[in-house]
Amino acid sequence: MTTADLLPGDRTAVIGATGFIGSRLTARLTADGPRAPAAFNRAFPPVVGGRAAPGLAEADIVYFLAAGLSPVLAERRPDLVEAERRLLVEVLEALSRAGHRPVFVLASSGGAVYAPEVEPPYRETSPTRPDSVYGHAKLRLERELCRHSDAVRAVVARLSNVYGPGQRALRGFGVLPHWLTAAARGEPVRVFGDPHVVRDYVHVDDVTRFLLALRSRVGGGRLPAVVNVGSGVPTSLSGLLEIVSGVTGGSVAVRWERGRSFDRQGNWLDVARARAELDWRAAIPLTEGVRQCWERVLHDAGRAPSASTR
Template sequence: MTPGECTRAAAVVGANGAIGSRLAAALRRSGVPVLPFTRQEPAVRDGVPSPSLLATRTVFYLASGITPGAVERAEADRAAFTELLDGLSRAGHRPTVMLTGSGGTVYDPRAAPPYAEDAPARPSGAYGAAKLRMEEELLSRAGAVRPVVLRLANVYGPRHGGPGGYGVVARWLEAVAEGRPLRLFGDPDVGRDYVYVDDVVRAMATVHAMGPDKDLPAVLNIGSGTPVSLNRLLGVVGDVIGRRPAVERHPPRPYDRPTVWLDTGLARAALGWHAVTPLYTGVARIWHTMTAHRNGSTPRGSASGGLVSGGSVPGGSARDIPRDGMTWPES
């Protein structure tokens, strides 16, 4: 890698994952050198960072494997992230380190939404607490790295390789495709903030494009800024598939919260960013990808080279962001 490439390079830790795979592809299409790290090719071995990691302007940490319903990996995830931060500190490398947080679970549910970044943080469950601990690990090292936490709302989008994934959108469409009733947990009027993955990737790419000399807030909310009830989401799914799906009602799960949505004004001010993908459009893209996979065809916008317009990725030539993803966290 040349010195010029080093000043522009980005490391994606978790490059085979849901958002990481899309981010790496989007950055490459914009001409950004990308250094992918996976479980097979880790960023840190025995406390020593990969030499290539020390030649990057931005380190995107997207390797967490916990979900609201499965937090067994929380301590291992925190330890791995701490090892990476300590390795960068010892090496004297001070990149921007971007961590994905949970906008849907870290804020105090006793406060009324929408939640801005300065709203009280008081997770009501183990998932939110684990995500907040990782934020604290990063923010406590502000002298050694440049921390940026993107607190994501409920990210959704199509995935490469077939149906599946976390989150109500993917699970409901899977159920439709398999002829099963949709499972609706809790109050159908409870709202969530759904943000399409292309919009999330665009925010991340903007963080990289702004470079190391640009002062950014340490924490930014990334969401649509609009609450959508389960009832409304059910209507959108019905519009996309062309019929009202069967619904199976269930009581709320222990980790389900009241209505949550994010104030994204700071991201607009600091990054010039806002979500642009309408909910119907995003759900329709997932359904298109899912049905094409089940029919054995390659959907337009898949990894074979198709693109979906969604705005250019900053920091390079104007390119569209690829459409296919893997699995999606539910914040």
């Protein structure tokens, strides 16, 4: 297949290609497509001298997955909040100058931008009124994207709690890698706040399928301006502990901690729009996903899972 033969959507750019979601998407695009996507990260920036880098300027679809923020970092590092906003604006302005109007997919937060006083599950039409620095930062990115709608076809993907094998136990990112790493070391897991608080956990491979579903619509068909991406299933921290205990093959010691200011009291997403408009729904059950994560943690530690945990 020559460059001239490429179908719309084959020219793809991933900003944040070495991140947790971005690396998964880049691997799938490289394996499945006629050409590898243009992959950008800190070492290979998407904008150079105010101009879109090769691969970005010609892209039919751009995935902005360069999220380096967590709720903890957003509270403590306003410079990182501003750096993420500046990067988005630089990319959008460079695309505007390039004169090629691609689909632009922004990874936002389904757990932080909606008004906490509204009863979940949150729909895309639910009021957005964040109560954390992180939520305000994500909503500000969404508004920056809307302001550049003349330069791109905007799609805001509001992701719930994304997890999966290979997710690192970094401070402020994901409860599961922290819990499973602690369990592998024989240490107690830390539970912050009310164990009955619920979250919506969605596997990274399901998120990747969603992103690919958007790409399949680039050549034609309607794309949602805002869409929730989650399992649509509320799971409490105590319920997640039960799953972790079962998957690891034994009881898990728990260290209870006080809640943190940025922790939401409970949220999960209504994902009917993704089903109706993109024929997508999360397919990997939470227990199976946690088992995959546990096996990866043991593999990375040089240990094989026992028969009782398979």
